[in-house]
Amino acid sequence: MTLHELVAGQHVWHGRSARALEDGIPTGFSVLDEALPLGGWPKAALTEVLLPADGLGEIALLQPTLARLTQARQRVVLVAPPYIPYAPAWRAGGVRLPYLDIVETDPKQALWAFEQCLRSGSCAAVVGWPRNADQHALRRLQVAADTGQALGFALRDRKHADQASPAALRLELGQDRQIHVRKCRGGNPPARALTVQ
Template identity: 30%
Template structure:
């Protein structure tokens, strides 16, 4: 699937809506089978210890999840891992939308986390209202496996609309936001904080496998927890070391 040409993206709101509505309409016409397959899958598996702590046995599809970026590169990697696994379907990969005021993700670099550039549609939406509209329409589309929205602030009403859209369309939605002192209330099923740790197995010319500190700050039907996670690039596997008890209150004071 071809992405919108970047030089054609700076456009007025009606043109942006018309172009994206046409793209989503084409996807919807062939998306019924993919939607059924995602519904059957139910969740996205991350790692055994993480999946065991989540109420659905994995990260629930047809829902909104929030990632607070304590370190932007680490948060982008974690989000890419989730979206890559959300995209994988028995009959072939389904599309992923990456939406933001100026999407700066490097598609070729995301392949190390299993997110193929061939499945990725980058959507530039400079105004928050356009970005929220694009995200809501994407989540309602049965042919789309997942969508990510980078946005600094979002009110509770808008977040609830995105959660309802994900439930209606069956897609997995990610909100990627900066980690702030007061992130505010959330309508998402889960809220994570992701920070970077020194890579493992690195050399002078190789940073090694990426390692992250993963804090599950909020989880509907579950308890806050924390893990140290390492993405094994060559094995396509997330290894974890983590607490089996709820996170101390001092660690989740900004949740």
């Protein structure tokens, strides 16, 4: 049999580029968009951002996307943020506050609330801080994001980096404001760290 006959007879898998199947949602940072195989955040999926400490630019990394969504009158939800969001800073970053909701809950209920917001179909993006989520909990968040067609962002401690994760995209933010892509849907992660401004 020739290669053409094998492909035509469906005896071999005929792969396609992930970018051809689905483009990503722009992050607001051209360096990051160019490095990611989908050209941005994966749609209807969970993105995990690993941090060595809080306040190293994780909100600044998400802000262009969250601002764009709220400016398009789409709902964005923060689930159990560890600090009280400072409304003037969010507004200065372009976020339209009437489309930003905050769910305050105790840590035991935060994971459930995160999952429900993702699954609801009424949120364009949901940002959560799941402290003790294992890979099964993250899998539920990934499925919920897909079901609700939402962007999910799980901001977690870097100590979880060695754990398996079903997230479609996994980034690690360094103290030097560099981003290491640990895992990405649609291709291999870039070999070098990225610096976004």
